[in-house]
Amino acid sequence: MAKRERVMRMSVELPLWRAVSGYRVLTALYAIAIFVHQWADYQRPFVAVGYLAVLFVWTLATLPRVSSAPACTRWFLATDLTLALVGILLTTVADPNHGDGPTLPTIWTAGAVLAFALKGGWRWAAFASSLVAVANIVQRETPSRDTVHNVLLVWVASIAIGYVVEVARASERTLARALEIEAATRERERLARDIHDSVLQVLAMVQRRGTALGGEAAELGRLAGEQEVALRTLVAGGLVPASHTSEDVSQGAVVREVDEPEERGDAGPCDLRTLLAPYAGSRVTLSEPGAPVLLEPAAARELASAVSAALDNVKRHAGTDAQAWILVEDWPDEIIVTVRDDGPGIPEGRLAQAEGEGRLGVALSIRGRLRDIGGTAELLSVPGQGTEVELKVPRGKAS
Numbered sequence: 001m002a003k004r005e006r007v008m009r010m011s012v013e014l015p016l017w018r019a020v021s022g023y024r025v026l027t028a029l030y031a032i033a034i035f036v037h038q039w040a041d042y043q044r045p046f047v048a049v050g051y052l053a054v055l056f057v058w059t060l061a062t063l064p065r066v067s068s069a070p071a072c073t074r075w076f077l078a079t080d081l082t083l084a085l086v087g088i089l090l091t092t093v094a095d096p097n098h099g100d101g102p103t104l105p106t107i108w109t110a111g112a113v114l115a116f117a118l119k120g121g122w123r124w125a126a127f128a129s130s131l132v133a134v135a136n137i138v139q140r141e142t143p144s145r146d147t148v149h150n151v152l153l154v155w156v157a158s159i160a161i162g163y164v165v166e167v168a169r170a171s172e173r174t175l176a177r178a179l180e181i182e183a184a185t186r187e188r189e190r191l192a193r194d195i196h197d198s199v200l201q202v203l204a205m206v207q208r209r210g211t212a213l214g215g216e217a218a219e220l221g222r223l224a225g226e227q228e229v230a231l232r233t234l235v236a237g238g239l240v241p242a243s244h245t246s247e248d249v250s251q252g253a254v255v256r257e258v259d260e261p262e263e264r265g266d267a268g269p270c271d272l273r274t275l276l277a278p279y280a281g282s283r284v285t286l287s288e289p290g291a292p293v294l295l296e297p298a299a300a301r302e303l304a305s306a307v308s309a310a311l312d313n314v315k316r317h318a319g320t321d322a323q324a325w326i327l328v329e330d331w332p333d334e335i336i337v338t339v340r341d342d343g344p345g346i347p348e349g350r351l352a353q354a355e356g357e358g359r360l361g362v363a364l365s366i367r368g369r370l371r372d373i374g375g376t377a378e379l380l381s382v383p384g385q386g387t388e389v390e391l392k393v394p395r396g397k398a399s
Helices: 013-037 045-061 074-094 108-120 122-140 145-213 216-236 272-279 297-318 350-356 361-372
Strands: 005-010 245-249 252-258 284-287 324-330 334-341 376-381 387-394
Touching (some): 013 045, 013 108, 074 122, 108 145, 145 216, 272 324, 297 334, 297 387
Parallel strands (some): 284 324
Antiparallel strands (some): 005 252, 324 334
16 A cells, blocks of 8 residues: 655745746846946946946846745845845945936845845835835935835835735635645544444444343443444544644645555556445345446445445345345446335434434445545435435546
8 A cells, every 4th residue: 555645835925936036137137228228427337337247146146045935034135135225325426416317226126125025024025115215315315206206116015015925825824724624524534434334333233232132242232332422422523633734834835635545456447336246135136237337446435335335224224124226327427326225214304313413324424425536425215115325426537
């Protein structure tokens, strides 16, 4: 047997980090283009050339740093923002008469602020954008309306993006927790089915036989009955520990789900008829198509187990003398297996009462199995006219 681990990553951050990486490269090239276009206007062009060379090399060298939140460390953010602020203040050194024109880093500065927003949320974004605003005001001395407008735009946009990232992270954690609960519930139901199909039935049989034999066997039957009730309560109460875990990592929520053990030789489809043939006997009639009824092995086993659970219910509630019929239908869009008996039927409300008492044969061993393989189970019973269980599996589960 083998186990496989599936890892599902859910993150809205990764596309944002990729966008920031591309933004930084494009805006670095844009800053260089603006400088080349205005070369003649600079009194000290060598200052601008030196700074833009450092800016471009830094942008390319640090692309891995803006690929994810873990890679984007605090020292990198501090250095990156410092480079942007120095570029803003160096604009006046390169051209004392620069006026309201673009600064040396131009809109590249917004990329540094966005990295703060993605890394630490809206508070970090507010801090970084405020420093950029102060640097722009100091550099302009008497800022114009356009300067104030641009500063406010960067400040509001970065805070909004930081807030969206925080909300997205919280949503990912909630989703990961929901998937963990769902996976744990499926595992609990699977274990409950196995317990119902084996241990609980044995305990119920010991109780019945012990009561019928009397004497010391009756005491053994009483103890078996107590253990059956305790085990049903345990199964129904959901105290089976979960085997699925979730993590919250900085690149997104991760849910690891371990597959159930797989038997060797399950590479190809399985003929459902071979799994149902052992149930045929003097009291059970099996009607099947002449051609193989192919299903994926896991789906075929679950469907056969559901049929077995239905036949166990026939023996338990209709008696050993009851006659049962199994009909297998292979339709183009689905496979239908019907189990019918000639017993007394199920009184109205009995199924709900059984579930309340922790007797989950129909709920888990039949409906639960079909639900896990994408199928449905319908039960029709009329008092005095027997019971019919119809199990349907979509053709999508077939090979």
